Amino acid sequence: MMDQPQAKKITDPKVALAKAEHFCAYQERSQQEVRDKLYEWGLWPDAIEQIISRLIEENFLNEARFANAYTQGKFNQKAWGKIKIKQGLKLKRVPDVLIKKALLGINLDDYLEALSKLLQKKAATLTEKNELKRRYKLQQYAMGRGYEAELIAEVLKNSGL
Template identity: 55%
Template sequence: MEKERAKPIYDKRTALVKAESYCAYQERAQQEVRDKLYDWGLHHNEVEEVITELITTNFLNEERFANAYVSGKFNIKRWGKIKIKQGLKLKKIPEKMIIKALNAIDYDEYLKTILAAAEKKSAVLIEKDVYKKKYKLITYLMGKGFESNLISEVLKDNNLS
Protein backbone atom coordinates (compact mmCIF):
# COMPACT_ATOMS: atom_id res chain seq x y z
CA MET A 1 0.00 0.00 0.00
CA GLU A 2 1.34 3.39 -1.06
CA LYS A 3 1.66 6.12 1.56
CA GLU A 4 -0.38 9.21 0.90
CA ARG A 5 1.87 12.24 0.59
CA ALA A 6 1.37 14.91 3.20
CA LYS A 7 -0.25 18.01 1.75
CA PRO A 8 1.96 21.07 1.94
CA ILE A 9 0.76 23.91 4.12
CA TYR A 10 1.61 27.38 2.86
CA ASP A 11 1.15 30.86 4.26
CA LYS A 12 -0.93 33.31 2.22
CA ARG A 13 2.02 35.01 0.48
CA THR A 14 3.65 31.72 -0.57
CA ALA A 15 0.27 30.37 -1.70
CA LEU A 16 -0.28 33.49 -3.83
CA VAL A 17 3.07 33.02 -5.60
CA LYS A 18 2.35 29.30 -6.14
CA ALA A 19 -1.18 30.10 -7.36
CA GLU A 20 0.16 32.69 -9.83
CA SER A 21 2.49 30.05 -11.23
CA TYR A 22 -0.38 27.53 -11.29
CA CYS A 23 -2.57 29.98 -13.26
CA ALA A 24 0.24 31.08 -15.57
CA TYR A 25 0.86 27.49 -16.66
CA GLN A 26 -2.64 27.17 -18.15
CA GLU A 27 -6.04 28.81 -17.87
CA ARG A 28 -7.85 27.80 -14.69
CA ALA A 29 -11.39 28.05 -13.38
CA GLN A 30 -11.87 29.86 -10.08
CA GLN A 31 -13.08 26.64 -8.49
CA GLU A 32 -9.92 24.75 -9.51
CA VAL A 33 -7.74 27.41 -7.89
CA ARG A 34 -10.00 27.60 -4.84
CA ASP A 35 -9.74 23.81 -4.36
CA LYS A 36 -5.96 23.95 -4.75
CA LEU A 37 -5.70 26.74 -2.15
CA TYR A 38 -7.75 24.71 0.34
CA ASP A 39 -5.47 21.74 -0.37
CA TRP A 40 -2.54 23.97 0.53
CA GLY A 41 -4.04 24.56 3.97
CA LEU A 42 -5.40 28.08 3.57
CA HIS A 43 -8.54 29.13 5.40
CA HIS A 44 -11.69 30.55 3.80
CA ASN A 45 -10.80 34.24 4.22
CA GLU A 46 -7.25 33.73 2.95
CA VAL A 47 -8.51 31.72 -0.04
CA GLU A 48 -10.94 34.47 -1.04
CA GLU A 49 -8.24 37.15 -0.64
CA VAL A 50 -5.85 35.19 -2.88
CA ILE A 51 -8.63 34.60 -5.46
CA THR A 52 -9.42 38.33 -5.45
CA GLU A 53 -5.73 39.17 -5.91
CA LEU A 54 -5.43 36.69 -8.81
CA ILE A 55 -8.48 38.21 -10.52
CA THR A 56 -7.18 41.76 -9.98
CA THR A 57 -3.79 40.89 -11.50
CA ASN A 58 -5.57 39.02 -14.33
CA PHE A 59 -3.95 35.67 -13.55
CA LEU A 60 -7.47 34.34 -13.15
CA ASN A 61 -10.22 35.16 -15.65
CA GLU A 62 -13.30 32.95 -15.86
CA GLU A 63 -14.35 34.22 -19.28
CA ARG A 64 -10.90 33.60 -20.73
CA PHE A 65 -10.92 30.13 -19.13
CA ALA A 66 -14.35 29.30 -20.59
CA ASN A 67 -13.27 30.38 -24.09
CA ALA A 68 -10.02 28.38 -23.87
CA TYR A 69 -11.89 25.32 -22.56
CA VAL A 70 -14.49 25.45 -25.34
CA SER A 71 -11.85 26.02 -27.99
CA GLY A 72 -9.67 23.15 -26.78
CA LYS A 73 -12.43 20.61 -26.30
CA PHE A 74 -14.00 21.41 -29.67
CA ASN A 75 -10.91 21.89 -31.84
CA ILE A 76 -8.69 19.22 -30.29
CA LYS A 77 -10.95 16.64 -28.65
CA ARG A 78 -13.82 17.15 -31.13
CA TRP A 79 -16.44 17.22 -28.38
CA GLY A 80 -20.00 18.41 -28.93
CA LYS A 81 -21.61 21.35 -27.13
CA ILE A 82 -23.50 19.19 -24.61
CA LYS A 83 -20.34 17.50 -23.33
CA ILE A 84 -18.42 20.80 -23.26
CA LYS A 85 -21.25 22.47 -21.34
CA GLN A 86 -21.27 19.66 -18.76
CA GLY A 87 -17.52 20.03 -18.30
CA LEU A 88 -17.85 23.76 -17.71
CA LYS A 89 -20.71 23.24 -15.26
CA LEU A 90 -18.53 20.82 -13.29
CA LYS A 91 -15.97 23.62 -13.04
CA LYS A 92 -18.73 25.89 -11.71
CA ILE A 93 -18.63 28.36 -14.58
CA PRO A 94 -21.72 30.67 -14.68
CA GLU A 95 -24.41 29.72 -17.22
CA LYS A 96 -24.24 33.05 -19.11
CA MET A 97 -20.48 32.64 -19.58
CA ILE A 98 -20.94 29.05 -20.80
CA ILE A 99 -23.51 30.13 -23.40
CA LYS A 100 -21.31 33.01 -24.58
CA ALA A 101 -18.28 30.72 -24.93
CA LEU A 102 -20.28 28.02 -26.78
CA ASN A 103 -21.65 30.62 -29.20
CA ALA A 104 -18.08 31.21 -30.37
CA ILE A 105 -18.17 27.82 -32.15
CA ASP A 106 -18.87 28.31 -35.85
CA TYR A 107 -22.11 26.51 -36.80
CA ASP A 108 -20.88 25.23 -40.17
CA GLU A 109 -17.63 24.01 -38.59
CA TYR A 110 -19.72 22.27 -35.93
CA LEU A 111 -21.78 20.42 -38.54
CA LYS A 112 -18.58 19.45 -40.41
CA THR A 113 -17.20 18.03 -37.16
CA ILE A 114 -20.34 15.93 -36.64
CA LEU A 115 -20.11 14.66 -40.22
CA ALA A 116 -16.40 13.83 -39.91
CA ALA A 117 -16.99 11.92 -36.66
CA ALA A 118 -19.95 10.09 -38.22
CA GLU A 119 -18.01 9.10 -41.33
CA LYS A 120 -15.02 7.94 -39.31
CA LYS A 121 -17.15 5.83 -36.95
CA SER A 122 -19.34 4.49 -39.75
CA ALA A 123 -16.25 3.17 -41.54
CA VAL A 124 -15.26 1.01 -38.56
CA LEU A 125 -18.71 -0.23 -37.54
CA ILE A 126 -19.07 -3.91 -38.40
CA GLU A 127 -22.83 -4.20 -38.28
CA LYS A 128 -24.92 -5.82 -41.02
CA ASP A 129 -28.31 -4.62 -39.77
CA VAL A 130 -28.84 -1.06 -41.09
CA TYR A 131 -30.97 -0.02 -38.10
CA LYS A 132 -28.51 -1.38 -35.54
CA LYS A 133 -25.65 0.37 -37.34
CA LYS A 134 -27.55 3.67 -37.35
CA TYR A 135 -28.39 3.23 -33.66
CA LYS A 136 -24.72 2.58 -32.80
CA LEU A 137 -23.65 5.60 -34.83
CA ILE A 138 -26.18 7.91 -33.16
CA THR A 139 -25.27 6.57 -29.71
CA TYR A 140 -21.58 7.19 -30.41
CA LEU A 141 -22.19 10.76 -31.59
CA MET A 142 -24.43 11.53 -28.61
CA GLY A 143 -21.67 10.20 -26.35
CA LYS A 144 -19.33 12.75 -27.94
CA GLY A 145 -21.80 15.42 -26.82
CA PHE A 146 -23.56 16.31 -30.06
CA GLU A 147 -27.24 17.24 -30.09
CA SER A 148 -29.60 14.54 -31.38
CA ASN A 149 -31.47 16.88 -33.77
CA LEU A 150 -28.19 17.93 -35.42
CA ILE A 151 -27.00 14.32 -35.58
CA SER A 152 -30.20 13.30 -37.38
CA GLU A 153 -29.93 16.27 -39.75
CA VAL A 154 -26.29 15.54 -40.65
CA LEU A 155 -26.89 11.81 -41.10
CA LYS A 156 -29.93 12.39 -43.29
CA ASP A 157 -28.29 15.14 -45.41
CA ASN A 158 -25.26 12.93 -46.08
CA ASN A 159 -27.06 9.61 -46.62
CA LEU A 160 -25.46 8.02 -43.58
CA SER A 161 -28.80 6.99 -42.11
Protein backbone atom coordinates in the same frame (compact mmCIF):
# COMPACT_ATOMS: atom_id res chain seq x y z
CA MET B 1 1.30 -0.84 1.49
CA MET B 2 2.70 2.58 2.15
CA ASP B 3 0.48 5.63 2.06
CA GLN B 4 1.31 8.47 -0.30
CA PRO B 5 3.20 11.21 1.53
CA GLN B 6 0.99 14.22 2.25
CA ALA B 7 1.69 17.29 0.13
CA LYS B 8 3.42 19.97 2.15
CA LYS B 9 0.88 22.44 3.47
CA ILE B 10 1.29 26.12 2.67
CA THR B 11 0.45 28.47 5.52
CA ASP B 12 1.91 31.73 4.19
CA PRO B 13 -0.62 33.55 1.95
CA LYS B 14 2.21 35.30 0.04
CA VAL B 15 3.78 31.96 -0.88
CA ALA B 16 0.35 30.62 -1.79
CA LEU B 17 -0.34 33.66 -3.99
CA ALA B 18 2.94 33.17 -5.86
CA LYS B 19 2.20 29.48 -6.39
CA ALA B 20 -1.37 30.26 -7.44
CA GLU B 21 -0.10 32.84 -9.95
CA HIS B 22 2.17 30.20 -11.45
CA PHE B 23 -0.71 27.68 -11.44
CA CYS B 24 -2.90 30.16 -13.37
CA ALA B 25 -0.15 31.33 -15.72
CA TYR B 26 0.61 27.77 -16.84
CA GLN B 27 -2.94 27.18 -18.12
CA GLU B 28 -6.32 28.92 -18.00
CA ARG B 29 -8.14 27.93 -14.81
CA SER B 30 -11.63 28.37 -13.43
CA GLN B 31 -12.13 30.01 -10.05
CA GLN B 32 -13.29 26.67 -8.68
CA GLU B 33 -10.12 24.87 -9.82
CA VAL B 34 -7.98 27.49 -8.09
CA ARG B 35 -10.17 27.42 -4.97
CA ASP B 36 -9.89 23.61 -4.81
CA LYS B 37 -6.11 23.80 -5.22
CA LEU B 38 -5.81 26.40 -2.45
CA TYR B 39 -7.89 24.24 -0.11
CA GLU B 40 -5.68 21.29 -1.03
CA TRP B 41 -2.69 23.38 0.05
CA GLY B 42 -4.34 23.80 3.46
CA LEU B 43 -5.16 27.51 3.44
CA TRP B 44 -7.97 29.10 5.44
CA PRO B 45 -11.17 30.14 3.61
CA ASP B 46 -10.65 33.89 4.18
CA ALA B 47 -7.08 33.68 2.82
CA ILE B 48 -8.33 31.69 -0.18
CA GLU B 49 -10.93 34.33 -1.09
CA GLN B 50 -8.33 37.12 -0.74
CA ILE B 51 -5.93 35.24 -3.03
CA ILE B 52 -8.67 34.62 -5.61
CA SER B 53 -9.60 38.33 -5.51
CA ARG B 54 -5.94 39.27 -6.12
CA LEU B 55 -5.67 36.78 -9.00
CA ILE B 56 -8.77 38.30 -10.62
CA GLU B 57 -7.50 41.88 -10.09
CA GLU B 58 -4.14 41.00 -11.66
CA ASN B 59 -5.89 39.17 -14.52
CA PHE B 60 -4.35 35.78 -13.73
CA LEU B 61 -7.89 34.49 -13.30
CA ASN B 62 -10.65 35.34 -15.76
CA GLU B 63 -13.76 33.12 -15.97
CA ALA B 64 -14.77 34.38 -19.44
CA ARG B 65 -11.30 33.71 -20.81
CA PHE B 66 -11.29 30.28 -19.16
CA ALA B 67 -14.73 29.41 -20.60
CA ASN B 68 -13.61 30.38 -24.12
CA ALA B 69 -10.32 28.49 -23.86
CA TYR B 70 -12.04 25.39 -22.46
CA THR B 71 -14.73 25.47 -25.16
CA GLN B 72 -12.31 25.93 -28.04
CA GLY B 73 -9.90 23.35 -26.65
CA LYS B 74 -12.48 20.62 -26.11
CA PHE B 75 -14.08 21.30 -29.50
CA ASN B 76 -10.86 21.55 -31.53
CA GLN B 77 -8.82 18.87 -29.76
CA LYS B 78 -11.43 16.31 -28.69
CA ALA B 79 -14.32 17.11 -31.08
CA TRP B 80 -16.74 17.39 -28.17
CA GLY B 81 -20.26 18.63 -28.83
CA LYS B 82 -21.85 21.62 -27.12
CA ILE B 83 -23.78 19.50 -24.60
CA LYS B 84 -20.64 17.82 -23.27
CA ILE B 85 -18.71 21.10 -23.22
CA LYS B 86 -21.55 22.76 -21.31
CA GLN B 87 -21.55 19.93 -18.75
CA GLY B 88 -17.80 20.26 -18.32
CA LEU B 89 -18.06 24.00 -17.73
CA LYS B 90 -20.91 23.48 -15.25
CA LEU B 91 -18.71 21.03 -13.32
CA LYS B 92 -16.11 23.79 -13.13
CA ARG B 93 -18.87 26.08 -11.77
CA VAL B 94 -18.64 28.59 -14.60
CA PRO B 95 -21.68 30.95 -14.67
CA ASP B 96 -24.37 30.12 -17.27
CA VAL B 97 -24.00 33.50 -18.98
CA LEU B 98 -20.32 32.83 -19.69
CA ILE B 99 -21.08 29.27 -20.84
CA LYS B 100 -23.61 30.59 -23.38
CA LYS B 101 -21.15 33.20 -24.68
CA ALA B 102 -18.36 30.64 -25.00
CA LEU B 103 -20.59 28.17 -26.88
CA LEU B 104 -21.59 30.94 -29.31
CA GLY B 105 -17.89 31.16 -30.19
CA ILE B 106 -18.11 27.81 -32.00
CA ASN B 107 -18.65 28.34 -35.72
CA LEU B 108 -21.74 26.42 -36.89
CA ASP B 109 -20.11 25.25 -40.14
CA ASP B 110 -17.07 23.96 -38.23
CA TYR B 111 -19.40 22.29 -35.73
CA LEU B 112 -21.35 20.46 -38.44
CA GLU B 113 -18.12 19.48 -40.20
CA ALA B 114 -16.67 18.10 -36.96
CA LEU B 115 -19.84 16.08 -36.34
CA SER B 116 -19.77 14.76 -39.90
CA LYS B 117 -16.10 13.72 -39.60
CA LEU B 118 -16.78 12.10 -36.23
CA LEU B 119 -19.65 10.05 -37.68
CA GLN B 120 -17.67 9.05 -40.78
CA LYS B 121 -14.71 7.94 -38.68
CA LYS B 122 -16.98 5.88 -36.40
CA ALA B 123 -18.93 4.43 -39.37
CA ALA B 124 -15.66 3.09 -40.81
CA THR B 125 -15.12 1.03 -37.65
CA LEU B 126 -18.65 -0.45 -37.42
CA THR B 127 -19.27 -3.98 -38.68
CA GLU B 128 -23.04 -3.83 -38.14
CA LYS B 129 -24.93 -4.93 -41.27
CA ASN B 130 -28.45 -3.99 -40.13
CA GLU B 131 -28.99 -0.39 -41.32
CA LEU B 132 -31.22 0.64 -38.40
CA LYS B 133 -28.83 -0.77 -35.78
CA ARG B 134 -25.91 0.88 -37.57
CA ARG B 135 -27.62 4.31 -37.54
CA TYR B 136 -28.59 3.82 -33.89
CA LYS B 137 -24.98 3.04 -32.94
CA LEU B 138 -23.73 6.10 -34.80
CA GLN B 139 -26.36 8.30 -33.17
CA GLN B 140 -25.56 6.98 -29.68
CA TYR B 141 -21.84 7.50 -30.26
CA ALA B 142 -22.31 11.12 -31.34
CA MET B 143 -24.69 11.79 -28.44
CA GLY B 144 -22.08 10.39 -26.08
CA ARG B 145 -19.66 12.94 -27.50
CA GLY B 146 -22.12 15.72 -26.63
CA TYR B 147 -23.85 16.47 -29.92
CA GLU B 148 -27.53 17.35 -30.19
CA ALA B 149 -29.90 14.58 -31.40
CA GLU B 150 -31.55 16.77 -34.09
CA LEU B 151 -28.18 17.72 -35.61
CA ILE B 152 -27.00 14.12 -35.57
CA ALA B 153 -30.17 12.97 -37.35
CA GLU B 154 -29.76 15.74 -39.93
CA VAL B 155 -26.09 14.94 -40.60
CA LEU B 156 -26.83 11.20 -40.84
CA LYS B 157 -29.66 11.85 -43.28
CA ASN B 158 -27.64 14.24 -45.46
CA SER B 159 -24.44 12.17 -45.49
CA GLY B 160 -26.10 8.84 -46.24
CA LEU B 161 -24.16 7.02 -43.50
